[in-house]
Amino acid sequence: MTTEMTPGVIWTGVVDWSVRMFHSYAVPDGVTYNSYLIKDEHLTLVDTVKNHFEAEFIHKLQQIADIKKIEYLISLHAEPDHAGCVASIYNLNPNVTIVCSVPAKEILILYNPGLAKAKFMTVTNDSVLKIGKNELKFRMTQMQHWPESMGCYMGDILFSSDFFGQHLASTERYVDDFVFSGSQCGWRTTWRTL
Template identity: 35%
Template sequence: MYSIQEITPQVFWVGGNDRRLERFENMFPLPNGVSYNSYLITDEKTALIDTVDTSIGALYLENVTHVLNGRKLDYLVINHMEPDHCANIEEIVRRYPNVQLVGNKKTFQFLEQYYSLNMSSNYLEIQEGQELGLGKHTLRFYFAPMVHWPEVMFTYEISQGILFSADAFGSFGALSGNVFADEIDFENVFADESRRYYANIVGRYGMQVQAALKKFTDVNIRMICSVHGPIWRKNLAYILEKYDKWSRYLPEKKGVVLFYASMYGNTENVMNALANKLAKRGIQDIRLYDVSKTHPSYIISDVWKYSHMVIGSPTYNMHLYFVMDALLRELSALGLKNRKISLIGNHTWSSGAIKGMHEIIDTMKNIEIVGAPLDVRSTLKPEREPELDALADAIYASLTEA
């Protein structure tokens, strides 16, 4: 049974949802599934914007067939060649052999890497700023390389101000009938998942996101249609401001994310004691995570949200505990900067955790170390509690400064 929605006159959402998928890209947990969005314009000429993942291919093709209602498909615009969006290109060409595939030079390079069917006669290679008329609707193409693949482009429909934005402005989470952000309790259902999606998927490419945003400074965008998550048609400033802040690596608000590794509970006890001391000092928005238990994508999302981090880890084989090492290296690879960080290490016979943390943190830009790093010897004895109090005071002072 087809499942489509007309989002503006002659523009249809023809995507679908996958609630069975456990992990996005086989890495990121999907407790609420994920949507795969595609859009079909039915003007004098018809244009399909992106395809979807193989998991919902049968529904997708039924949706497209229903909306076309016997008409031919003139264009398939390929904004992004990642497999969760390009998986149905070959099937579309088989069904509509005269369809023109709209993309850039890099698009077609990737297409030939993924597919063995020769579709070169269908190629319509476009340039930055080029326009394609469909009748009442006109498409203009903007290249957005490395947001987050090199071939990515955005398609802007001029008459209605619709930005088809590829993966940008996307989110984890399946849609439940309502396809518009203003029809959903966005703050409670999608806000965290949008940040988790951005930080982990696009976070490394903040400079490129900023370059893409600048292209639309004087463009009248009235709707944003991503390939994942809800469609934005109201209060676009909300998501645009989030993307501007996230891509400049600026925290959304003041708060503390404490995350730790602990083999036997001793480092955990210190982190719990510190969190308790911060709470007693009136600090709100405290998050506390065990890196061995919590998937790193959730920790990374909160690190993107908040201004301060406290990292606690034991030494393991004279080096940094490897799960913590992996998380910090991922934060460095994602380009995290502009944060205030406090450090707690633990060792019994050879101290290495704080040194290992510094080695990775020192690769990040504009990082301020708050308070003296605390290196615990197995357990925190009462006589060293003043050091923990001093660290709590330093974090409090940093959080409450103007």
């Protein structure tokens, strides 16, 4: 299931109900891998999901867009829970431009040597990418988690990567829709940011 978070921004992520360990931390409530498709003049995908969920992820995208028409694939973070299907999207659409930080490019190619032939656009702090009526502004968040991490704004929407989140599997998309018990902690879902 996809969710339109705001007009033109569709959540295309995957919920991992079964995972119980993440980076050696107990995650008793599972994990949500966030990905967003922005429908604008230049179709843009922000992040992907863990490659174990490739078939489900690709199926979701195909239900709402032609993958071959995705022009930009933004990789906010090269870790596999965000970028596990970057190579899958590239293999289906070799014309896609992968947008990431300079260190993320190196890591993405290290994880997926086939991406060495891909078209990359590296961005730095305050770089802007116009995708039609909207523009994306990038903010580097080195060492927030990994040295290549970044976030991105589209107007007043923040695509937050690993900021403001919880390790939590749920069909809810906003934190204020949850009733929390004492077990939820960590980084994953969104807080009225995307």
